Amino acid sequence: MSLTRTSKRLVSLDVLRGITVCGMILVNNAGACGYAYAPLKHAKWDGFTPADLVFPAFMFIMGVSIYLSLNKSNFDWRISIARILRRTALIFVSGVALKWILAFIATGEYNTLENLRIMGVLQRLGICYGIVALLAVTVRHRLFPTIIAVLLIGYYLLQLFGNGFEKCAGNIVSMVDYAVLGKSHMYLGGAQFVDPEGILSTIPAIAQVMIGFLCGKVIVGEKEIRSQIVKLAVWGTSMFVIGYLWSYAAPLNKRLWSPSFVLVTCGITSLIFATLIYI
Template identity: 45%
Template sequence: MDTPLTPSPKRLLSLDVLRGITISGMLLVNNPGSWGHIYTPLEHAAWHGLTPTDLVFPFFMFIMGVSMYISLSKFNFTFSGSYFRKLAKRSLLIFLVGTAIAWFSLMCFGTFDVSSDQPFWERFTSSVFPFDRIRILGVMQRLALSSFFASLLVVLIPSKHWLKAAAAILVGYYLILLFGDGFELTPNNIIIRVDTALFGEEHIYHGESIPFDPEGLLSTIPCLAHVILGVYCGKLIKTTPNLTEKISKIFIFGTILLFAGLLLSYGIPINKKIWSPTFVLTTCGLASLLLALLAWIIDAKDKKRWSVFFESFGINPLFLYVLGGVLSILLGSIRFFQGTEAVSIKGFIYNGMTAAVGNETFASLIFALFFISICWVIGHQLYKRKIYIKL
């Protein structure tokens, strides 16, 4: 006979593990050996559609919402001046860290044009302080904005209305997309028009055929619903004492969201780059189902020895993500001469891996795994010493 499920602990270890899975996934997809040689599942969907890579960021945002419920319960979901100051300070810090990474990347990969007719000081400041072309928004900035405004909504709106608020946000955003050509990747797209008007083309991501920021300001609106759905899942976890019932509720919640997203996708495409309403529902549903599965394996069946790797990422998630970003910039920008050719540290390692395995795409994956291993070694030392670096 199967052993009965044990009483629920105060904290589900599966939350940390899922958070760690998403952070390691973000590091994996952001750091291939070569962007020209990537296995298809490790690429984002070109526009409409969904790949495994498209899941890692929304999964993290969902878990952020789950953790938010646990944190806000300490304040009894009551708005106060001290709560607002603490929230604003943390959100501003995360936003500034994201901006600092964008600046550091531009500075490291920028060029100092010695042949320019500009005065030396102007050339120097343009290279070291490239504020005229720095990207304003990004992953960290989106986390900051989503966390700030979703936290305010959660404390200002009674919990019985959270799902209604999330639905209202998604419906309103859908109407904006519908009447603003938001589902088309053209200069007339409302997301592009808003970002261009507010920030200018120089401060927008240019990875698409036209200036388009997948972490744009307007497309951050549905992220509020994303976080609120995570908060509601946190409520199911926190207010359900029995572990069996807890897992069942998470599973049912995820199933409803997933089927709603998939059914509505016939009229509203699933699209990460515009964070479409169906993208929110589908990814929140999948995140809930994965959380339920992990809770059953780790917290109910107590099979957790395999999860230590992900725990090390899960207890300091934002720090390790930032560390990965900085390390990636350094490996790609620090160069040395190999013969007569200047090669980056990353290029040197990747070329060596390619020569060893004879396949550029496989070598690109090996490099990504190697990169994750470096971050894990640092994260695991923090984990063993119970050092928590909060952002």
């Protein structure tokens, strides 16, 4: 007797994750000495290039995965909370440890803690995962759109009234990073004024993961493939248009993780996701 095992993997999400990883490899190895192709280089400040889509796409995918994972336990906090806290700590500590190892390789010195960068890509992933996952098991999901709006609009107001769009030490995002992290623990020793994975800019990044979470809810809640594609396409187009229009007041900026940047990148990723589901 032969047994047939049915895979429960969401193939379209796996493909999207694979495309994002390929993008990350290309961007991280784009070339040196000024010979890198322009699309593989990040915007220096305001602006947007294909390279700027890689990290936010990871955040979006993580949000989808959070819903798919926690849905298996019916979002029971008693089952999930210990695992969430453990995974959050593991991702964050792994990020800090990796920075220390890279600093040791670069300098050959063990005692580099006084200049060790605290935040980073893995650290942001860990923080955002932990906060969104905890919200998922403690807060009604119908409140997520409201929370997303509060996070994005609140961050925009902080930037608007705190000189938050300027590349200078008086930028409120920069001031908080300097005060909390300290210049020596920031990206490139604070040479770029703001840490691209800093404190305040983590606020809209949380909203990014929450948007991915809601898209994961669409995948599970809508049984018809056509309905999944239509909803993701409509949401993606709406976010892209709103984000693009918002960029006239809040410029697209990956280093600041501006609210317009969140909506534009979520819109693009959602449209790619819908296309992969269709395929």
